[in-house]
Amino acid sequence: YLRLARTFSMSSKPFEHLPSSVVPVNYVLRLHPALDKYTFAGRESIEVNIKENVNVIKMNSAEIEVQSAKFVSDAAEVKPTSVDTNAEMETLTLTFPQNLPIGTGNVVLEFTGVLNDKLRGFYRSAYTDSNGDKKKIAVTQFESTDARRAFPCW
Secondary structure, three states, rough: OHHHHHHHHOOOOOOOOOOOOOOEEEEEEEEEOOOOEEEEEEEEEEEEEEEEOOEEEEEEOOEEEEEEEEEOOOOOOOOOOOOEEOOOOEEEEEOOOOOEEEEEEEEEEEEEEEEEEOOOEEEEEEEEEOOEOOOOOOOOOEEEEEEEEOOOEE
16 A cells, blocks of 8 residues: 555656735636537636736646737736746746736636546536437536636636
8 A cells, every 4th residue: 555655646746836926816717618629719817916026927727728818907918928838737837028017917818728528627528408319518627626627727
């Protein structure tokens, strides 16, 4: 038993907290599934509190492709100079050309993803209706590490 536990802990990825310099306050989210293609498109505006001088925003994201990103506040609208994903760590990093203004702003993202068959995040399923016809549906499973498969988040 101890050998199995040791092997498991060495092969799992190291846990890393997201930086506390940017804190989410509210999410406005739209997801548009394409059931025939098993994909979805999304748009979100995340109200955040920038607590200190930073030019990087890091959040959780897995199996998501970002098409556009920007930071918007009363003081600025800034597009990142790079949008990087780390599949192993399941993170998205937005790097901006200068420090973002301290205070409240919005991270605005447009993205796409796959309606997976893993029963995690935003995934595909099917049911049979009362007429015996099979119908496709998109459903969610947002346990603590699964929402990141539907949209970038903290």
